[in-house]
Amino acid sequence: MIESSLKDIAAALRDKKVSAVELATESLSRIEAGNARINAFVTIDRDGALAAAKAADERLAAGSAGPLTGIPLAHKDVFCTEGVLTTCGSKMLSNFVSPYNAHVVSLLKAAGAVMVGKTNMDEFAMGSSNENSHFGPTRNPWNTDKVPGGSSGGSAAAVAARMVPIATGTDTGGSIRQPASLCGITGIKPTYGRVSRYGMIAYASSLDQGGAFGYSAEDCAVLLSSMAGHDPRDSTSLEQGAEDFGRDLAKPLAGLRIGLPKEFFAEGMSDDVRAAVDAAIAEYRKLGATTVEVSLPNARLAIPAYYVIAPAEASSNLSRFDGVRYGHRAADYGDLNDMYCKSRAEGFGGEVKRRILVGTYVLSHGYYDAYYIKAQKLRRLIANDFAAAFQQCDVIAGPVSPTVAFGIGEKSDDPVQMYLSDIYTIAVNLAGLPGLSHPAGFGVGGLPVGLQLIGNYFGEARLLNTAHQYQQHTDWHTRVPASL
Amino acid sequence: MSRTDWEVVIGLEIHTQLNTQSKIFSGASTAFGAEPNAQACAVDIALPGVLPVLNKGAVERAIRFGLAIGATVAPKSVFARKNYFYPDLPKGYQISQYELPVVQGGQITLQVPDGKGGAYEKVVNLTRAHLEEDAGKSLHEDFHGMTGIDLNRAGTPLLEIVSEPDMRSSAEAVAYAKALHALVRWIDICDGNMQEGSFRCDANVSVRPRGQAEFGTRREIKNLNSFRFLQQAIDYEIQWQIDLIEDGGKVQQATVLFDADTGETRAMRSKEDAHDYRYFPDPDLLPLVISSEWIERVKGELPELPEALSARFQGEYGLSAYDATTLTASREVAQFYLDTVAAAGAANAKTCANWVMGELAGRLNKAELDITASPVSAVQLAGLVQRIADNTISNAIAKKVFEALWNKEGDSADAIIEAQGLKQVTDTGAIEAIIDEVLAANQKSVEEFRSGKEKAFNALVGQCMKASKGKANPAQVNELLKKKLG
Numbered sequence: 001m002i003e004s005s006l007k008d009i010a011a012a013l014r015d016k017k018v019s020a021v022e023l024a025t026e027s028l029s030r031i032e033a034g035n036a037r038i039n040a041f042v043t044i045d046r047d048g049a050l051a052a053a054k055a056a057d058e059r060l061a062a063g064s065a066g067p068l069t070g071i072p073l074a075h076k077d078v079f080c081t082e083g084v085l086t087t088c089g090s091k092m093l094s095n096f097v098s099p100y101n102a103h104v105v106s107l108l109k110a111a112g113a114v115m116v117g118k119t120n121m122d123e124f125a126m127g128s129s130n131e132n133s134h135f136g137p138t139r140n141p142w143n144t145d146k147v148p149g150g151s152s153g154g155s156a157a158a159v160a161a162r163m164v165p166i167a168t169g170t171d172t173g174g175s176i177r178q179p180a181s182l183c184g185i186t187g188i189k190p191t192y193g194r195v196s197r198y199g200m201i202a203y204a205s206s207l208d209q210g211g212a213f214g215y216s217a218e219d220c221a222v223l224l225s226s227m228a229g230h231d232p233r234d235s236t237s238l239e240q241g242a243e244d245f246g247r248d249l250a251k252p253l254a255g256l257r258i259g260l261p262k263e264f265f266a267e268g269m270s271d272d273v274r275a276a277v278d279a280a281i282a283e284y285r286k287l288g289a290t291t292v293e294v295s296l297p298n299a300r301l302a303i304p305a306y307y308v309i310a311p312a313e314a315s316s317n318l319s320r321f322d323g324v325r326y327g328h329r330a331a332d333y334g335d336l337n338d339m340y341c342k343s344r345a346e347g348f349g350g351e352v353k354r355r356i357l358v359g360t361y362v363l364s365h366g367y368y369d370a371y372y373i374k375a376q377k378l379r380r381l382i383a384n385d386f387a388a389a390f391q392q393c394d395v396i397a398g399p400v401s402p403t404v405a406f407g408i409g410e411k412s413d414d415p416v417q418m419y420l421s422d423i424y425t426i427a428v429n430l431a432g433l434p435g436l437s438h439p440a441g442f443g444v445g446g447l448p449v450g451l452q453l454i455g456n457y458f459g460e461a462r463l464l465n466t467a468h469q470y471q472q473h474t475d476w477h478t479r480v481p482a483s484l
Numbered sequence: 485m486s487r488t489d490w491e492v493v494i495g496l497e498i499h500t501q502l503n504t505q506s507k508i509f510s511g512a513s514t515a516f517g518a519e520p521n522a523q524a525c526a527v528d529i530a531l532p533g534v535l536p537v538l539n540k541g542a543v544e545r546a547i548r549f550g551l552a553i554g555a556t557v558a559p560k561s562v563f564a565r566k567n568y569f570y571p572d573l574p575k576g577y578q579i580s581q582y583e584l585p586v587v588q589g590g591q592i593t594l595q596v597p598d599g600k601g602g603a604y605e606k607v608v609n610l611t612r613a614h615l616e617e618d619a620g621k622s623l624h625e626d627f628h629g630m631t632g633i634d635l636n637r638a639g640t641p642l643l644e645i646v647s648e649p650d651m652r653s654s655a656e657a658v659a660y661a662k663a664l665h666a667l668v669r670w671i672d673i674c675d676g677n678m679q680e681g682s683f684r685c686d687a688n689v690s691v692r693p694r695g696q697a698e699f700g701t702r703r704e705i706k707n708l709n710s711f712r713f714l715q716q717a718i719d720y721e722i723q724w725q726i727d728l729i730e731d732g733g734k735v736q737q738a739t740v741l742f743d744a745d746t747g748e749t750r751a752m753r754s755k756e757d758a759h760d761y762r763y764f765p766d767p768d769l770l771p772l773v774i775s776s777e778w779i780e781r782v783k784g785e786l787p788e789l790p791e792a793l794s795a796r797f798q799g800e801y802g803l804s805a806y807d808a809t810t811l812t813a814s815r816e817v818a819q820f821y822l823d824t825v826a827a828a829g830a831a832n833a834k835t836c837a838n839w840v841m842g843e844l845a846g847r848l849n850k851a852e853l854d855i856t857a858s859p860v861s862a863v864q865l866a867g868l869v870q871r872i873a874d875n876t877i878s879n880a881i882a883k884k885v886f887e888a889l890w891n892k893e894g895d896s897a898d899a900i901i902e903a904q905g906l907k908q909v910t911d912t913g914a915i916e917a918i919i920d921e922v923l924a925a926n927q928k929s930v931e932e933f934r935s936g937k938e939k940a941f942n943a944l945v946g947q948c949m950k951a952s953k954g955k956a957n958p959a960q961v962n963e964l965l966k967k968k969l970g
Binding site: 079080086088093096098099100102197198199200201202204205206232233234235236312313315316318319320321322324325326336340360363364365368372 | 526529530531532533534535536537538565567569571574575576577631633760762763764767768769770
């Protein structure tokens with residue numbers, strides 16, 4: 001049942017063909033059987049899941065169920081969950097049990113979704129491969145020698161391995177779209193401010209945005225609709241209330257204008273990815289869409305701008321992890337400064353330390369204008385590029401990642417190569433736009449390739465409609481790894 | 485040996501704790517004195533994932549302050565993070581305002597005592613005032629080699645008010661601090677409780693040879709929590725800097741602490757190991773936008789300000805600048821005075837001022853009572869003033885009546901005058917009778933006066949007043965006595 005669409009699972013629950021407890025049990029069994037191989041989960045909450053499933057069954061019986069009631073779901077371990085370990089993939093928080101729920105967690109709990117566990121991730125969401133986790137790398141279900149992408153790699157792998165039908169993620173520079181692409185599933189990052197960041201452990205506050213993973217755009221629409229909405233506890237939360245992002249799914253694509261940024265297609269994309277992307281675009285034309293070349297001249301500056309802004313914010317956001325109130329504290333230390341140094345040196349991994357150092361540097365007196373202010377200006381230019389492009393088109397399409405999933409260990413010694421794997425996704429975060437990745441075929445080694453769709457502000461419903469129509473006429477999203 | 489004539493330059497940074505119910509970025513209570521960490525919520529202790537939400541009440545108080553000092557209330561200001569590690573700073577940064585503060589410019593006019601019983605006017609310009617959050621407290625006692633952290637104060641809203649380096653003596657600095665202290669209470673944005681740390685002063689002090697245009701190197705004295713300490717610390721610091729320079733030394737920029745026990749200042753850290761706070765706009769908070777409608781509404785709700793009221797007291801009631809300033813030192817004193825004048829009549833405004841600032845203030849001070857707890861009400865005091873004005877009682881008797889009112893011996897001045905028979909005797913016949921008696925009993929003085937001793941006259945007046953138990957009208961006694969002896 002877990003491989004079915006949310007619509008079918010919900011119908012089966014409603015029709016008493018399956019109970020929420022049975023579904024949770026199925027999900028938990030799959031996780032317990034597959035996690036040793038995939039390492040998608042940091043925490044499996046069997047007791048909590050079964051209790052939540054029981055409550056969901058009561059709700060189903062009472063006839064007060066919603067579209068997510070009784071549906072098993074996994075949360076990226078960046079979301080605080082009351083009473084359940086929240087590690088953020090770090091040794092620093094390896095003992096941290098949150099006393100409160102993130103807004104997203106509360107909303108989905110209230111919707112009756114059954115959380116089965118917390119998924120593995122790059123430490124503090126910093127990474128593109130899930131290799132930066134204190135709890136070991138997550139492996140790609142399509143080939144366990146390959147990375148699942150990151151930083152929400154655990155959630156993407158869990159959905160790809162059909163352990164859960166849906167999962168939450170966060171996307172700061174591509175952390176939902178890239179693992180969705182590498183794992184052959186659908187993932188959406190909404191407009192910045194759609195999903196409350198309250199209780200979502202901050203990496204780079206002005207870029208972080210929660211989003212959804214599922215088998216299909218239709219399923220992502222259901223999950224995202226239950227996650228989004230204004231939250232007064234997050235000052236950057238948009239005023240818009242909750243909305244049904246699936247409202248336009250059935251709209252035909254005739255007349256849709258798809259913009260193709262020439263810079264995305266110029267170079268850098270590997271041949272297999274290019275072939276799949278081109279084929280997907282051809283399919284869209286078949287569905288009635290027209291394509292138009294657009295230009296994002298400053299997109300090439302997205303990576304340098306991102307690697308100033310994100311580390312700057314991160315260096316400050318991660319200052320609270322000082323060993324004083326919670327989290328890891330070194331066993332032996334001399335004075336206060338020694339406690340700080342040892343606790344943080346022991347608690348953080350290499351990539352986190354690298355970004356803290358970079359961020360501290362770019363904010364330092366004498367460097368701030370040259371780096372931080374300049375990067376903010378680039379950010380504005382990049383957003384302007386998109387605004388100009390959207391004068392000519394309704395959605396923008398392109399690759400998600402320049403290559404299919406790379407090998408575990410392949411780029412881990414070369415941070416710049418690793419950073420470049422986010423070249424197509426990062427500009428979207430800098431502009432605060434919504435972006436989606438859907439399966440679009442397979443490349444070298446039979447590994448999935450995703451297509452990225454970028455929407456204008458508040459254009460989630462349109463993105464999901466576009467992807468859904470594609471998925472009505474293709475079956476890439478229904479393919480599962482051979483091992484299943 | 486010629487000594488340089490040194491000029492002192494002082495600027496103050498004053499942290500006022502805003503009197504909101506809840507903290508500046510969380511819903512936790514700001515009440516003072518709770519059990520440690522009982523008033524620190526998830527946001528205050530900086531749990532992973534929590535976010536700040538700005539308290540509008542704190543902004544409104546900043547607007548009120550800006551309007552009260554004639555400053556620009558910025559239509560858009562920005563919260564920034566000031567990054568540094570300290571155990572009582574839970575996030576590892578303080579949310580403050582850096583490049584774009586909410587209040588910009590403004591000035592305060594004050595009366596500075598000149599040390600000779602008078603005062604002179606001084607205008608102090610303000611640089612800015614910005615909103616920020618307070619840190620928690622580190623407790624070093626009772627923990628045997630460890631440090632306790634109390635985060636109740638973490639997130640308490642502060643308005644940091646920064647002056648230009650406009651003050652030229654400790655007396656001016658204290659007068660400025662007092663005026664600001666009075667103002668923030670007047671407009672009800674801060675309780676002004678210095679013992680509880682609601683009003684804390686940092687003083688930037690430097691000296692330069694008089695006539696030199698550029699400033700000397702300054703040292704910043706931190707955390708002065710009484711006006712007396714402010715004065716002592718600045719005076720000590722000035723002398724220390726002058727001595728150092730005259731001995732051939734050079735002042736190094738530094739942060740210093742004042743030791744109240746020794747009365748000395750000592751360096752805490754020098755510029756070399758100063759922090760680089762790595763300020764940047766807080767991405768968790770949107771820029772603070774204040775609409776002109778909001779400003780207009782706050783303006784409409786502002787009470788009449790001390791400067792305006794003081795000017796009115798001088799213009800309408802003919803009070804001196806010093807008296808008017810004294811009576812507008814706090815809203816409570818001003819209100820008491822206004823109530824007294826309202827009941828006694830504007831013609832008696834000057835007498836009312838003398839009584840509020842004199843007898844009443846002295847008595848309250850001795851009894852350590854606030855004017856709002858005065859046993860003598862404004863209406864009662866007005867009744868007393870009226871009886872002085874219409875010659876029912878003399879000033880001397882008035883003090884007796886005041887004492888009786890203080891001791892609740894009667895409900896009004898009239899009732900006490902009546903009950904205790906204190907009414908001034910103005911009946912010429914009655915006074916003449918007293919004079920005759922006195923003259924008969926004091927023949928010696930009479931003879932002395934007649935032989936040219938003017939002093940004897942005063943002695944006879946005194947005897948007459950004594951014989952009348954102080955009730956005889958002194959002017960009439962004088963006049964009639966002169967007539968009888970002449």
